[in-house]
Amino acid sequence: MVATVERAPALAPVRRRAPMRRRQARTALAFLAPALLFFALLFFYPLLRELYTSLFSGPRADVYAGVGNYTKAFGDPVARHAFWVTVQYGLGVVVGAIALGLVLAVILNQRMRGRSVFRGILLVPYLTSIAIVGLLWRNILDPDTGILNRVLHSLGLPTQNLLAQHPLATLVGVAIWQQVGYTTVLFLAGLQGIPELYYEAAEVDGASVWRRFRHVTLPLLAPTTLFVSVIGVISAMQEFALPYLVTQGGPDNASDLYVYQVWKTAFGFRDFGYASALSYLLLIVILVLSLVQLKVGSRGES
């Protein structure tokens, strides 16, 4: 082969490389084909189909409505209520999981015995099916037959009906219970990435413990915190199982989260067109949040 190259005219290597490049492209496309076909048929086609459906109304989604479903959504008190309930839920879960996760991560980042055991225990609920989480807490919190009130009663404390009195806050609590281990692991990864040098420098400067935390740890964890908040809000906005399993959105729609509302609109009221429009509106909110994260995240890196 080397001999051929030496004898060939100047242009020959370029021409000889072309079929090679074409062969590479063929191989690559063959390797990619199944995945690309999958994404085309199960992501991009449904996305377009959903947009198309959102332009129709009626039980069979066959009456052309134009943007009617979208204008309807903005004036619909039920949809607006569901959206604001979801924002409150998302902020509650994210703020709670970040505060608790950060505290736990800072503690677990120390040299302490049994650290990986604790970290493991905290992660277990995150790896537990939401079906279990929802049913288990519905059982525990039941005002009449739940163990929580039994325990409170035997301790001489007033019994509670949390699901009736504070349905949304209760769901927030259950979600934090499930997710705090995940947040903790992400913060631990962030903490491990902070160079020891910075702490040494701060110590030489005589910075107190609190000042080191405030001026070294917190700013250097900012990208992690941003990431955790954005993916936290995005996943909270998609919560379906907790209201479905624990509260059915009630009482008085107090825990009627958005995707649960979309589900009821589509599969309860059989209004696929309106449900599709509601999905698209939430998709836009989520895309904006994702882009903000990408933008701020990449600026932080450069």
Place this chain on the structure above:
Amino acid sequence: MASPERNRNDRLFPGARGVGYAVVLVVCVLTVIPLAYMISLSLQSDGEILAGNPVLWPAHLHFDNYQRLFDEVPYARFFVNSVVMAGTITVAHLVLDPLAGYAFAKFSFPFKRTLFIAVLATLMVPFFVRMIPVYVLFSQLGWLNSYQGLVVPFLCDAYGIFLMRQFLAALPDELIDAGRADGAGELRIFVRIVLPQAKPALAVLALFTFVFQWNNFLWPLLATSTTDMRTMPVGLTMFNQEFFTQWNLTAAGAVVLFVPTAVLFFFTQRYLVRGVALTGLK
């Protein structure tokens, strides 16, 4: 990543170690108690459940609840369905994700960047946006209440492809070229040379895919309506409605669903934690 033992960020709160220990301990107890209570519930008698007077721990351990789960409820069928769903999807990911990841990592071809961005863009498409159109499509195809209906929406995903691409980009080109020089075909190189090098990444991918699909709730709930096609997470909620006072059987079903992931987690904690950190943090 620095090894945790040598990381000295722990200077943060010297002296406060005792308080920290107490906080972690309290949170861990609060994490464990509800799960322990689930096990307790699963061992209680019908009488204890029906009395509406909950007990922390049953007077006698009714292990027969687990037998009844399979006798009185088609739980064996739910179990098999869950195994088929999570297993098939995991195998599909182990084939499709590395194939695509390898192509993006090691080949040059037209529109590579565009295609890669398109794949990554699917990460921003939440499942609920696909839920309605895929449901409608599958009902037209007659795929509801079928195994293909359960698995097809999840056969491959952008996280897996991204993970494999990042991992395989670090693979030395010389290894691949050596294979070519030996006259091996591209597929043979992929199977014999590339895949064995990617074992750690494949392990993380398999674990995550299996655990998340094993626990998947929303799609099986939507895509199945017949008892014989329910998976465990959905079956649990279904027989909880039909026999709604039978919390002991529900809890036993939850334990059967929970234990495999707990055992898997126990043996692979290190990988799972690394996986959370990896897939979580780009």
